[in-house]
Amino acid sequence: MLSKKTKYGLKALTFLAIQKDREPVQIAEIAKHENISQKFLESILLTLRKTGFLGSKKGKGGGYYLIKEPKDIPMTTVMRVLEGPIALVPCVSLNFYEKCSDCPDEDSCSVHKLMIQVRDSTLEVFGNNTLADLIS
Amino acid sequence: MLSKKTKYGLKALTFLAIQKDREPVQIAEIAKHENISQKFLESILLTLRKTGFLGSKKGKGGGYYLIKEPKDIPMTTVMRVLEGPIALVPCVSLNFYEKCSDCPDEDSCSVHKLMIQVRDSTLEVFGNNTLADLIS
DNA sequence: AATTAATCTACTAAAACTATAGGGTAAAAG
């Protein structure tokens, strides 16, 4: 299941993407428009800024704004920042690899092979979509 | 991320599938062979029995055994029983549909469309694999 | 009939994670 953090993050990004100019939008406005707890959204936007998706401006007329063009923001990178590994098991993760403690041998693990297939198909979907594709 | 319940369940199923006959295998043997906490595995096997994948036999010489042929057990049904919905968001789930509380309109939701793609590609992988395919 | 080997059931609990709230700080604008 997708965490609300990810879902809210995606909604916030699309909301910023449909703004005509790239003028800062306040947290409160995004939260209200997307039905998101403001405090929660606050922390989400913060990580999106720290990871290079958003810029921010303090004080009056401040807020958050997109740094890059929506078409240059692939879903793979967004998902990895918000949700974490795309793979369902750490032992098949490309960016967050970790050995499973219960598996003596990955190659002989039945789950391993299946999860590689899932990872690749999910990766293809996210690879084929950018933020621009989320806008209808 | 895949829960350990699911991972262990899959491992147990494959272990039972590679048994030559369909003689009962004790929980302890499966647990030991797959490095699984026995008590945890116990509850997992119980749900797999109650949902029609396994049969069991009590008393001496008892244990768990596969009821159907591995090739007749699609991953979709196994995953739904062990892990729950295949969809990442309830509003795109085919078998566990639920409306999202924060979305006034599904059709205009940017996350919705993306998640449908993910669901379909994952569904295709699980649909193309049976328990027999996990054995190598 | 007694023993033993196994599943079954129910309850409990620690740990981790999720979602959210509160309150204070820093900077920008007027």
Add this chain to the structure above:
DNA sequence: CTTTTACCCTATAGTTTTAGTAGATTAATT
């Protein structure tokens, strides 16, 4: 220097995960 906004830190209720404990039940064997 006051207002407005993002920024940062902490706490916490709730849920899910991952088990552990204690015993009951069933069936085969002796």
